[in-house]
Amino acid sequence: MVAETELYDLLGISPNASQSDIRKAYRKQAISCHPDKNPNDPAASDKFQKISNAYEVLSDETSRESYDNFGTADNSHAGPPMDDFMNSFFFDLNRPPPAPKAKDQVVDFDVTLEDLYNGKSVHFAIEKDVICKLCSGSGGKKGAKPQTCGRCSGKGHVLSSRQLGPGLIAQMPTPCPACEGEGVKIKDKSKCRKCEGHKTTKAKKKISFDIKKGMVDGQRIRLQGEGDEVPGAKPASLVFRLRTKKHDTFRVSGYDLAINIKLTLLEALSGFEKIICHHLDGRTVKVSVPQGRVIQPNETLCLRDQGMPLSRGFGDLYVQCEVEMPSGYWMKLQDRNALAKLLPNPDPKNAIQEGEKTENVKYETSSMSNFGRTHAPPPNDFDDDGPSTQCTTQ
Ligand SMILES: [Zn+2]
Numbered sequence: 001m002v003a004e005t006e007l008y009d010l011l012g013i014s015p016n017a018s019q020s021d022i023r024k025a026y027r028k029q030a031i032s033c034h035p036d037k038n039p040n041d042p043a044a045s046d047k048f049q050k051i052s053n054a055y056e057v058l059s060d061e062t063s064r065e066s067y068d069n070f071g072t073a074d075n076s077h078a079g080p081p082m083d084d085f086m087n088s089f090f091f092d093l094n095r096p097p098p099a100p101k102a103k104d105q106v107v108d109f110d111v112t113l114e115d116l117y118n119g120k121s122v123h124f125a126i127e128k129d130v131i132c133k134l135c136s137g138s139g140g141k142k143g144a145k146p147q148t149c150g151r152c153s154g155k156g157h158v159l160s161s162r163q164l165g166p167g168l169i170a171q172m173p174t175p176c177p178a179c180e181g182e183g184v185k186i187k188d189k190s191k192c193r194k195c196e197g198h199k200t201t202k203a204k205k206k207i208s209f210d211i212k213k214g215m216v217d218g219q220r221i222r223l224q225g226e227g228d229e230v231p232g233a234k235p236a237s238l239v240f241r242l243r244t245k246k247h248d249t250f251r252v253s254g255y256d257l258a259i260n261i262k263l264t265l266l267e268a269l270s271g272f273e274k275i276i277c278h279h280l281d282g283r284t285v286k287v288s289v290p291q292g293r294v295i296q297p298n299e300t301l302c303l304r305d306q307g308m309p310l311s312r313g314f315g316d317l318y319v320q321c322e323v324e325m326p327s328g329y330w331m332k333l334q335d336r337n338a339l340a341k342l343l344p345n346p347d348p349k350n351a352i353q354e355g356e357k358t359e360n361v362k363y364e365t366s367s368m369s370n371f372g373r374t375h376a377p378p379p380n381d382f383d384d385d386g387p388s389t390q391c392t393t394q
């Protein structure tokens with residue numbers, strides 16, 4: 001069940017369409033709606049844009065999943081596929097090169113569970129590309145005129161051969177290496193002395209953002225316009241993707257937390273009151289199990305609302321109880337009869353019946369990691385007359 005179907009409807013496909021269906025549907029729609037093919041329809045450009053957006057979201061599995069779940073998509077990481085795809089259909093060799101598009105930059109940002117539980121303000125400095133202040137991004141000295149690139153004659157691209165399959169070679173346009181796809185070049189002696197013709201320089205910038213309570217692993221925080229600046233394009237966003245570091249005490253799944261605690265045999269049998277953890281906000285969490293309640297080995301207790309914060313409320317904390325038995329020969333020092341009087345009697349079903357034939361078998365201490373080490377010999381071949389009795393001796 002998906003939250004929204006608008007993007008699927010735009011492409012005329014169902015929400016369980018495969019990537020190949022999505023590609024085919026987009027191609028069909030994009031060709032029929034392309035503004036170049038509909039010069040007299042003012043709505044064509046708008047519709048074409050909508051179809052392109054739908055493809056951009058649905059062709060990336062991560063943004064598609066987000067759209068399916070929430071009806072919106074964070075497709076900041078979905079990068080060039082649509083452009084590449086479009087170029088292969090609509091590249092008009094006589095059209096000037098498209099204006100550069102600044103791409104969002106996605107950076108992983110490590111956080112602790114404490115950060116996600118309590119929230120945190122982060123401040124630090126980044127280094128980014130900014131438009132050169134001396135030449136305002138022209139790359140040239142004052143009055144310097146860019147020259148048409150001789151290699152691509154100003155088109156910004158050159159044709160290169162690409163093998164698409166056996167015996168199938170296509171001429172594909174690729175950005176001109178001499179002018180980096182711009183169609184024009186500035187002569188070395190006219191280049192801006194600050195940026196040396198690169199149009200941008202590096203600059204340190206202080207940034208800050210909040211990790212809010214209730215944020216989760218993988219969540220993205222977008223800083224609009226804080227990405228690298230590119231001349232002639234809107235500044236890109238800088239996107240931080242939260243990555244939760246492993247915690248020494250807590251495991252996390254969704255908004256729930258889990259810990260393991262150790263109980264002595266006495267605590268498991270007779271109840272306890274003990275500190276089971278220091279929580280992510282520093283609180284000391286105590287649990288009381290009343291006398292009379294026996295905890296089984298590996299039994300799980302759930303502490304409601306002690307998990308990670310949600311926008312409203314909290315997840316739960318699962319406490320898995322390990323029961324520590326006394327060590328190997330502890331019983332040697334104890335009065336067995338006194339203990340037997342206290343502990344439950346063995347199940348009479350397991351008692352040896354009178355006259356029952358038994359075999360005394362010795363044991364060794366072992367581990368289940370050894371289980372399966374004994375391999376059966378390969379099965380015999382059987383002929384029509386029954387099992388083979390042929391033996392070889394050496
Ligand atoms: Zn060129």
Ligand SMILES: [Zn+2]
Pocket residue numbers: 132133134135136137138139140192193194195196197199200
């Ligand atoms: Zn400059």
